[in-house]
Amino acid sequence: MDIRTFATAVETARAVALRIARAVGEKPRVVLGLPAGRTPIEVYAELRRMHAGGLDFRQVSTFNLDEFTGIDASHQGSFRHFMDLHLFRGVNVDPARIHFLNGRAADLDAECERYEDEIIAAGGLDVQVLGIGANGHVGFNEPGDTLVSRTHRVALHRVTLRDNAALFGGHPDQVPREALSMGMGTILKARTIVLMAIGERKARCIERAVRGPLTTHLPASFLQTHRDAELYLDHDAAALL
Numbered sequence: 001m002d003i004r005t006f007a008t009a010v011e012t013a014r015a016v017a018l019r020i021a022r023a024v025g026e027k028p029r030v031v032l033g034l035p036a037g038r039t040p041i042e043v044y045a046e047l048r049r050m051h052a053g054g055l056d057f058r059q060v061s062t063f064n065l066d067e068f069t070g071i072d073a074s075h076q077g078s079f080r081h082f083m084d085l086h087l088f089r090g091v092n093v094d095p096a097r098i099h100f101l102n103g104r105a106a107d108l109d110a111e112c113e114r115y116e117d118e119i120i121a122a123g124g125l126d127v128q129v130l131g132i133g134a135n136g137h138v139g140f141n142e143p144g145d146t147l148v149s150r151t152h153r154v155a156l157h158r159v160t161l162r163d164n165a166a167l168f169g170g171h172p173d174q175v176p177r178e179a180l181s182m183g184m185g186t187i188l189k190a191r192t193i194v195l196m197a198i199g200e201r202k203a204r205c206i207e208r209a210v211r212g213p214l215t216t217h218l219p220a221s222f223l224q225t226h227r228d229a230e231l232y233l234d235h236d237a238a239a240l241l
């Protein structure tokens with residue numbers, strides 16, 4: 001893994017935004033996989049500033065990693081709402097090229113298959129940007145005895161409900177218990193992976209992801225098997241390396 005560390009969270013976010021801007025510059029029709037979560041908020045703010053300065057997203061396609069089930073895209077807690085707020089309202093991605101899992105689909109398993117097909121039809125993910133959960137989850141691929149390769153339904157862990165509580169007024173019990181997520185195989189098929197982590201809370205899972213054995217109990221450890229995985233860490237997240 002290619003590990004890059006930065007003194008501050010803001011510098012880390014700027015570096016990730018520059019990496020994404022480079023991908024757009026090299027391939028205007030780039031296909032990006034994007035995460036929600038607190039970690040990328042400053043990256044998206046920087047991309048909005050870059051767009052104001054001329055960076056053109058018109059031909060870019062995006063696929064978000066995951067979405068909660070049982071809530072509408074317009075719900076304040078949905079990742080779709082999050083992305084509209086932090087990125088899409090401030091850049092010129094064509095709405096027809098913004099792809100999301102629909103957590104309200106009548107047949108959720110069919111919805112997961114549709115998403116896999118859409119990614120393939122778009123030519124596959126060029127750059128998958130990732131955050132990491134404190135328990136080592138990526139997307140919503142939770143630690144456990146097995147990992148699912150394809151896009152699938154997930155029962156969320158207690159830690160993850162707490163991690164996402166901010167989107168639901170700070171109440172973990174208000175977070176939907178289930179989500180849809182790209183699978184570990186979907187993520188690992190991306191040509192380039194850019195994982196970003198900020199803060200001391202992520203130091204232990206970053207250490208295990210980089211140094212530890214490959215284990216389904218730390219899904220991010222599977223990034224070790226990818227030939228082009230870049231890690232962007234602030235000083236605190238890299239503290240145990």
Ligand code: GLP
Binds near residue numbers: 131132138164
């Ligand atoms: C959620 C998302 C993940 C994200 C994680 C970490 O569970 N599904 O994609 O990486 O939260 O969130 P944060 O960046 O807020 O720490």
